[in-house]
Amino acid sequence: EVFNKGYNDLVSRIQLNEPIPIDPYAVTSPAEFFAVFSELFFEKPQIIRHYYPEIYDLLVKFYRQDPLKIK
Structure with a gap:
């Protein structure tokens, strides 16, 4: 549910041309959304x-690490 909500929100932001520092390729599909967010989770x-x-918190649980606490 959290990922679907986030995906739909990002689709809306991209369609409205809102400036957001997330690769628009993420809205290609829910699978790409997860891939782009996973990459961002570790890099930025x-x-x-x-x-x-909420997605950040889920990724912390999924990957069993918190990159913001490491840096």
């Missing part, structure tokens, strides 16, 4: 934490 976790904190 602060972006997900800022825009989509």
